[in-house]
Structure formats: C-alpha cells, structure tokens
Amino acid sequence: GLYMLGMFRKRRPNEPPLDKGTIPWLGYALDFRKNTAGFLRKMQKKHGDIFTIQIGGYYYTFVTDPLSFGPIVREARARLDFEKFAMELVARVFGYHSGTNDHKLLEKASTKHLMGDGLVLMTQAMMDNLQNLMLHGVGSVDREKKWQQDGLFNYSYNIVFRAGYLALFGNEPIKSHGNSEKAKKHDRDHSEELFGEFRKYDKLFPRLAYAVLPPKDKLEAERLKRLFWNMLSIKKTLQKENISGWITDQFQDRADNGMPEYMQDRFMLLLLWASQGNTGPASFWLLLYLMKHPEAMKAVSEEVDRVLKENGQEVKPGGAQINLTRDMLLKTPVLDSVVEETLRLTAAPVLIRAVKENLNLKISSGKEYAIRKGDRVAIFPYTAVQMDPEVHPEPEKFKYNRFLNEDGTKKSEFFKNGKRLKYFTMPWGAGTTICPGRFFAVNELKQFVFLMLSYFEFELVNPKEEIPDIDPNRWGFGTMQPTHDVQFKYRLRY
Numbered sequence: 090g091l092y093m094l095g096m097f098r099k100r101r102p103n104e105p106p107l108d109k110g111t112i113p114w115l116g117y118a119l120d121f122r123k124n125t126a127g128f129l130r131k132m133q134k135k136h137g138d139i140f141t142i143q144i145g146g147y148y149y150t151f152v153t154d155p156l157s158f159g160p161i162v163r164e165a166r167a168r169l170d171f172e173k174f175a176m177e178l179v180a181r182v183f184g185y186h187s188g189t190n191d192h193k194l195l196e197k198a199s200t201k202h203l204m205g206d207g208l209v210l211m212t213q214a215m216m217d218n219l220q221n222l223m224l225h226g227v228g229s230v231d232r233e234k235k236w237q238q239d240g241l242f243n244y245s246y247n248i249v250f251r252a253g254y255l256a257l258f259g260n261e262p263i264k265s266h267g268n269s270e271k272a273k274k275h276d277r278d279h280s281e282e283l284f285g286e287f288r289k290y291d292k293l294f295p296r297l298a299y300a301v302l303p304p305k306d307k308l309e310a311e312r313l314k315r316l317f318w319n320m321l322s323i324k325k326t327l328q329k330e331n332i333s334g335w336i337t338d339q340f341q342d343r344a345d346n347g348m349p350e351y352m353q354d355r356f357m358l359l360l361l362w363a364s365q366g367n368t369g370p371a372s373f374w375l376l377l378y379l380m381k382h383p384e385a386m387k388a389v390s391e392e393v394d395r396v397l398k399e400n401g402q403e404v405k406p407g408g409a410q411i412n413l414t415r416d417m418l419l420k421t422p423v424l425d426s427v428v429e430e431t432l433r434l435t436a437a438p439v440l441i442r443a444v445k446e447n448l449n450l451k452i453s454s455g456k457e458y459a460i461r462k463g464d465r466v467a468i469f470p471y472t473a474v475q476m477d478p479e480v481h482p483e484p485e486k487f488k489y490n491r492f493l494n495e496d497g498t499k500k501s502e503f504f505k506n507g508k509r510l511k512y513f514t515m516p517w518g519a520g521t522t523i524c525p526g527r528f529f530a531v532n533e534l535k536q537f538v539f540l541m542l543s544y545f546e547f548e549l550v551n552p553k554e555e556i557p558d559i560d561p562n563r564w565g566f567g568t569m570q571p572t573h574d575v576q577f578k579y580r581l582r583y
C-alpha cells in the first residue's frame with residue numbers, strides 16, 4: 090500500500106528533480122486541476138527546465154525548455170507512446186473503445202479530406218453553411234437594418250460550431266422536404282438543438298475528463314452521451330446529403346475492420362467533439378481581439394476588401410452572396426498572423442506521452458536525464474513557450490503583426506538563448522498527435538471573420554469593456570474559454 094502511495098520513491102542519480110507534493114498518491118492533482126498554468130509556472134520557477142511531479146498516482150516529467158521539445162515529440166512510439174493515455178481518456182469521455190489501426194485511419198482520412206486539395210471542397214461546404222446560418226433572420230435590404238444583440242462568445246461559438254458540423258456531417262436531403270428552403274430550415278433547427286446539448290456537455294467536459302464529476306452531473310453526462318450517440322448515429326448520418334469524405338471514409342474503414350455499428354455511433358461523438366470544441370471559442374477570441382485593437386481591425390478589413398476586389402467580388406445592396414474560395418484564403422498574410430497570435434494567447438493543450446522503457450532524455454543544455462519506465466513525459470507549451478517573454482516580447486499583449494516580417498511575409502524565426510526555435514507556438518500539439526484538422530480549422534476561422542467583416546458592421550455594446558480572463562478550469566484541453574461573455578451588436582452593412 091505504501092509503495093502504491095509513492096512513499097518509497099526517491100530521486101535517483103541523473104533523474105530530474107522529484108516533487109511528490111504533500112498528499113500521498115494524489116500529489117499535486119488538486120493544484121494541477123485548479124489552475125494548470127499557474128501551478129506549472131510555480132514549479133518551473135522552483136525546479137527549472139525539467140522536473141518530475143506526482144499527480145494522481147502517476148509521475149509526470151514536465152519539460153519546460155522549448156529547445157528540448159524535439160527529442161520528446163520525435164521519439165519512437167516504442168519508447169514514448171501517446172495512444173495508451175488517449176485510449177483511456179476517450180473511453181471515459183465518449184464511451185469509445187478504439188480498434189486496431191485507429192490512429193492511422195484518422196490520419197489517412199484527414200490527410201485526404203482536411204488538407205491540400207481536399208480543402209477546396211470543404212471550404213465550399215463551410216461557405217454554404219455559414220451563409221445559411223449567418224444571413225438568416227438578420228433582415229434584408231427591403232426591411233429596416235435592425236441591430237441585433239448577442240453575447241459574442243455565444244454567437245461565434247454557435248455559428249462556427251453549427252456550420253462546421255453541417256459541413257462535415259452533411260445536410261438534410263432536399264428530396265425529403267420538397268424544396269431547398271425547407272431543407273435549409275431543417276439544418277438550422279437541427280444544428281441549433283445539437284449546439285444547445287453540446288454546450289451542456291462542453292461545460293461538464295473538464296471534470297468528466299478528470300473523473301471528478303459529482304453523481305448528479307455524472308448522470309447528466311451519461312444522458313448527453315447517449316443523446317449524441319443517437320443524434321449522430323451512423324443510420325441517421327448516412328441519410329444526409331453532402332456528407333464529407335472525412336466522415337464517410339472513416340466509417341467505411343472501420344466497418345471494413347469489423348467495428349460494430351454501436352461503436353461507430355460513439356466514434357461520431359469523438360469526431361464531433363474534436364472537430365467542433367475548439368474552433369468556436371477561438372473565433373470568439375479572434376473577433377474580440379480585433380474589436381479591441383482598431384489598428385488590427387483596420388489592417389484585416391483592408392486585406393479582406395483587397396482580396397474581394399482582386400476576385401471581382403463586392404458586397405452591395407441586392408448583390409449576389411460572396412463566394413470565398415480556398416485560393417482566396419491563401420492570400421491573407423495579415424489574417425494568418427492574427428489567427429496565429431489569437432491561438433498563441435488562447436490555445437493551451439497538454440502533450441502527454443507514456444514512457445514504455447527506461448530512457449535518457451537529453452535537454453538543450455547538454456545534460457541527460459534518466460526517465461523511468463511507467464512514468465509520463467509532458468509538455469505544456471502555453472507557459473513553456475507561448476508566454477515566454479524571451480521568445481515573444483510582452484507575451485500578454487495581442488500584437489496582430491507578431492507573426493509577420495517587415496516585408497509583410499509570414500514570420501517563422503523566433504529565438505531563445507540565441508538559438509532558433511522549431512516550436513515557437515504549439516496550439517495544435519506536435520509530432521504524431523498534431524491536430525489533423527488544423528488546416529481546416531484555420532480556414533474556418535478565416536471564413537467566419539471574412540464574412541463577418543464583409544456582411545456586417547459590429548461593435549461591443551460597451552466599447553470600454555475589458556477582455557475577460559481565461560477560465561482556468563479548462564487548461565490543457567485545447568482552446569480556452571472566457572470566464573464570462575461580452576455583449577455585442579451587429580447589423581447588415583447594406
């Protein structure tokens with residue numbers, strides 16, 4: 090028992106500093122969960138670039154020197170494995186038990202449909218769905234242009250979640266409704282209902298992942314899981330129109346591998362959460378930073394106008410809807426920098442690998458550390474690099490051109506201790522587990538901002554309102570959410 094509680098573990102020669110915390114077995118679990126960023130900052134100050142801490146019976150070695158990330162991210166799976174930890178987590182939060190080759194299948198479908206040429210189709214699908222949702226119920230030229238008011242977080246998350254969901258999981262077939270307007274209405278209603286339920290689940294998510302939900306909330310999480318398995322079931326999804334290849338290929342590959350249908354239904358929930366849980370909150374921060382930084386707003390607006398003009402498009406009264414293509418979205422260096430800067434400030438995943446055999450980890454100072462089999466190695470890029478003032482001067486500040494060179498091209502040279510960094514911001518993670526949807530996600534964010542700026546004028550209800558703090562409960566899970574919403578108003582420009 091004492092062994093299990095970690096009482097006998099001592100630091101051995103060449104091992105990183107060991108800090109077990111004061112509570113047996115739990116170690117620092119409570120501090121870590123309460124505020125991961127604040128806690129790790131304290132540990133980094135106390136122990137330096139590498140240290141081992143106890144969290145809920147496991148020993149985690151955190152590496153905080155970004156010049157030393159390479160060996161961890163690139164280490165062979167036989168020694169540092171990501172899958173075991175991920176499998177336990179997805180079983181707990183989605184009820185999904187993965188099959189053989191699961192990760193390979195995900196990579197294959199994502200490379201084909203969410204990157205490169207695959208993005209041409211996805212951009213078009215996203216465009217159609219965004220316009221269906223954004224331009225409905227906001228008045229028209231014939232009617233008075235009325236201001237609408239909403240919470241900016243609620244509005245952005247709602248629109249981007251629903252459009253992204255419809256673009257990936259498909260639309261209601263027109264033939265079931267007789268005409269396209271009725272089918273579009275069905276898409277709006279159905280996606281609104283799904284978003285409402287998803288937000289309930291989203292709020293429970295961090296405590297569900299840490300397995301610390303009280304019984305009542307646990308029941309609610311169970312109810313929600315079942316509801317999603319049903320709403321997203323393979324039977325219902327395959328009846329849709331315009332389903333993305335990302336969904337159909339993954340379904341087909343798993344069916345070929347003999348995965349039963351009820352497990353495929355659960356997999357759909359995993360895909361929904363992975364694809365829709367981060368982009369909506371990121372779009373909120375993006376619009377808010379623009380509204381609070383007029384020079385950034387001006388630079389992005391000018392870029393949007395230029396790209397539209399170069400493609401012979403214009404938003405005008407009674408004019409056609411704009412059609413933003415993948416090619417047009419490749420010509421926006423300013424907006425790219427704004428997206429990168431937004432994610433640097435608000436995306437904060439933890440990367441975790443299980444140590445499969447004893448190994449030596451060499452860090453950038455040249456020193457080698459012994460890491461024990463059975464432990465875990467972790468990186469939290471938010472405090473380690475995204476907020477490092479040496480890498481990003483005045484890291485708390487939003488600087489829209491931080492990722493632009495003086496000649497207006499993309500900047501990717503950042504340094505620490507005089508050495509160039511490969512990993513200078515890591516919103517998508519890195520290595521084998523890097524987010525496979527990152528190109529589609531950036532596209533979605535850019536499309537949303539592009540359409541907001543083209544179709545609407547919008548402002549904060551209280552222009553003096555400060556940018557809200559980050560909710561500390563979600564550190565480690567991807568894009569952060571604010572502690573509270575901010576009211577804004579918007580209306581059609583023409």
Ligand code: HEM
Binds near residue numbers: 192365522
């Ligand atoms: C701003 C938006 C997004 C952010 C910040 C983000 C970030 C991340 C991060 C940090 C990971 C985990 C990396 C790791 O474990 O090391 C991840 C995984 C994943 N993301 Fe994203 N993501 C975003 C949007 C998307 C979108 C739009 C899609 C799909 C359309 C997507 C699909 C996935 C999938 C399927 C995984 C699991 C990959 C695996 O199991 O290896 N993500 N994402």
